C-alpha cells in the first residue's frame with residue numbers, strides 16, 4: 001500500500017512559489033518565493049521582489065518593487081513615481097503611485113499624487129490629493145498614463 005504523499009496545494013502559489021505581476025508589462029508569472037529579484041520572462045526587464053519598508057524621509061527618482069511598499073508613520077517618500085505590488089501608507093507619499101495590488105491608507109496618512117491601483121482602502125482622516133484610478137486590475141502599470 002502506497003504511503004500518501006504530502007498534500008499538494010491547489011493554488012499555483014505553493015510554499016516556495018509565488019505569482020507576481022510585472023510592473024512593466026503587466027504579465028503575471030511564477031517566481032521562487034525566496035527570490036529577491038528576477039528578470040521578467042516577457043519584457044526582460046529586471047524586477048525587485050522584496051517588500052520595501054520606508055521608515056524615514058526618502059527622496060528618490062523612482063521606487064520600484066513587486067513587493068509591498070510600507071510607509072511607516074514617520075516615513076515619507078518623495079519620488080517621481082512609485083511602482084509596487086501593493087502599498088500600505090501610514091505616513092506620507094508624494095509622487096505618482098501605480099500599484100499592482102491593493103493600497104491601504106491609514107487614518108493619518110497623506111498621499112499627494114496620481115494613484116492607480118486595483119483597490120483602495122482609506123481610513124477616515126487620511127488626506128488624498130490627486131487623480132485616482134481604482135478598480136482596473138491586470139493593466140500594465142508602468143506605461144498606462
Ligand SMILES: [Zn+2]
Pocket residue numbers: 022023024025026027040041042043044045
Ligand atoms: Zn515584464
